[in-house]
Amino acid sequence: MNNIEEIASVHLGKAGDGSVVKPYVTPDKVDPSLLVAIPRYLNRTHYNIEESSLPFRGFDTWNCYEVSFLLDNGFPVSAVAKITYPANSKYIVESKSLKLYLNSFNMDKFGTTVAEAKANVTRQILSDLCTVLESEIQACLFTNDGLAEHSPIDDVFMRIENVVDVDKIEFPWYNEDPSILQMVPNKNLIPFQVRSNSLRSNCRVTNQPDWGDVFIYMDSDFVPSLESLLQYIVSMRKENHFHEEICECIYKRLHDKFTPRELFVACLYTRRGGIDINPVRASNTNLLSKYAGNLMTPSIRVKKTMRQ
Numbered sequence: 001m002n003n004i005e006e007i008a009s010v011h012l013g014k015a016g017d018g019s020v021v022k023p024y025v026t027p028d029k030v031d032p033s034l035l036v037a038i039p040r041y042l043n044r045t046h047y048n049i050e051e052s053s054l055p056f057r058g059f060d061t062w063n064c065y066e067v068s069f070l071l072d073n074g075f076p077v078s079a080v081a082k083i084t085y086p087a088n089s090k091y092i093v094e095s096k097s098l099k100l101y102l103n104s105f106n107m108d109k110f111g112t113t114v115a116e117a118k119a120n121v122t123r124q125i126l127s128d129l130c131t132v133l134e135s136e137i138q139a140c141l142f143t144n145d146g147l148a149e150h151s152p153i154d155d156v157f158m159r160i161e162n163v164v165d166v167d168k169i170e171f172p173w174y175n176e177d178p179s180i181l182q183m184v185p186n187k188n189l190i191p192f193q194v195r196s197n198s199l200r201s202n203c204r205v206t207n208q209p210d211w212g213d214v215f216i217y218m219d220s221d222f223v224p225s226l227e228s229l230l231q232y233i234v235s236m237r238k239e240n241h242f243h244e245e246i247c248e249c250i251y252k253r254l255h256d257k258f259t260p261r262e263l264f265v266a267c268l269y270t271r272r273g274g275i276d277i278n279p280v281r282a283s284n285t286n287l288l289s290k291y292a293g294n295l296m297t298p299s300i301r302v303k304k305t306m307r308q
Contacts, residue, residue: 007038007094026100028107032128034100037091043245047252055255056263057288058087058281060244061295062098063302066274067141069105069121072112079118079141081125082298087281089135092244099273101128114143140298150294152278152302153266157195157215160230169227173235178253180235182228185221192218194226196233197307199267202240210243212269213305214250217291220260243269247279255283264291270308 041051049055064081071077081102105124111117118141129137173180186192199212214233224232232253236246247267255263264287266280280292294300 007036026106027104029104030108030124030128031101031104032132034097034104035128035132036094036097037132037134038094038242039091040089040244043092043242044248047249049248049252054088056087056248056251056281056283057285058279059084059288059296060087060092061278061280062093063271063276063278064098064102064274065271065276066099067102067105067121069117070107070109071114071117072109074109076106077114077117077143079121079143080301082140082142082301083125083129084138084296084298085129085133085135087244087279089133091133091135092242093129093133095273095275095277099275118143138298142301147301149301149303152268152292152295152305153195153215154291154293156291157193157217160194160196160226160233161198164226164230166230169231171231171234173231174238176232176235176239176249178232178257180228180232181224181253181257183222183258184225186223189221192216192220192223194229196230197305198230198233199236199246201236201243201246202238204240204242204245207240208272210269210272211307212243212246212267213307214247215264215266215268215291216250216254217262217264217287218254218258218260219262220258222258224254224258243267243277244279247281251281262287264288266292266295268305268308271304276304276308 062083067079067081068076110120122139122141125139126137195215197213199214201210203210247265251265262283264282268278269276278295282288288296294302
């Protein structure tokens with residue numbers, strides 16, 4: 001299948017087609033066949049992003065809050081899974097399929113102690129995702145409520161809504177258009193570091209709204225005016241795309257229009273279905289480490305933003 005909607009809707013009912021959709025029954029054993037992989041190139045063609053020469057490096061971090069499995073004595077262990085894989089992987093995993101896959105752990109037994117069971121579950125997740133996505137995967141399970149949490153993104157980004165008068169700006173665009181971005185000189189040649197919590201897009205398959213925070217860093221002679229950048233972010237409001245695609249779209253538009261020396265874009269989306277998805281793209285690995293080191297490290301548990 002080469003149609004994204006067809007691939008991604010494998011586990012979704014088809015309302016209105018006259019058929020009867022059988023209720024889903026969670027299996028009692030882990031079922032890797034539930035995982036659905038979507039080729040990244042299908043999301044990138046529209047933005048002229050070439051798989052053979054990506055204009056960015058990056059990763060996707062998935063925080064999964066509804067993970068549970070059994071000890072051999074039947075005791076249920078509850079955990080949070082943090083899963084990270086690179087932006088150059090051949091596939092992304094469809095979120096509903098990941099949720100159903102993780103649910104298949106619920107009634108399966110993995111060891112006599114919590115530590116043993118956690119290790120076995122982590123190995124199973126890594127093995128299954130590596131096979132399906134054909135990429136290196138990193139994962140960590142957290143079961144300790146008292147574990148320290150760290151900021152997902154370095155807190156040096158100025159919130160646009162705090163420095164522009166949103167009451168006096170018109171927002172007539174609700175579909176993405178790079179012409180909205182207005183170029184202004186970066187007079188002091190200082191890094192442009194901004195964030196906004198006005199990001200909203202919609203699921204490509206279900207049309208359900210996805211809410212998020214966007215973080216942008218640019219080292220460039222020219223930058224977008226704050227008003228036009230906010231208008232552009234708001235223009236995603238009626239776009240139907242996956243989270244990863246929204247992040248790469250913003251990155252590619254800024255990359256093409258402003259030719260920055262360095263560029264970093266992160267989109268931290270709110271939790272839906274027990275999972276939040278956080279794509280990050282940057283022009284070099286130093287930016288990834290500097291601004292999103294906590295987010296990209298599986299063993300570090302991160303705090304949620306207000307939107308999450």
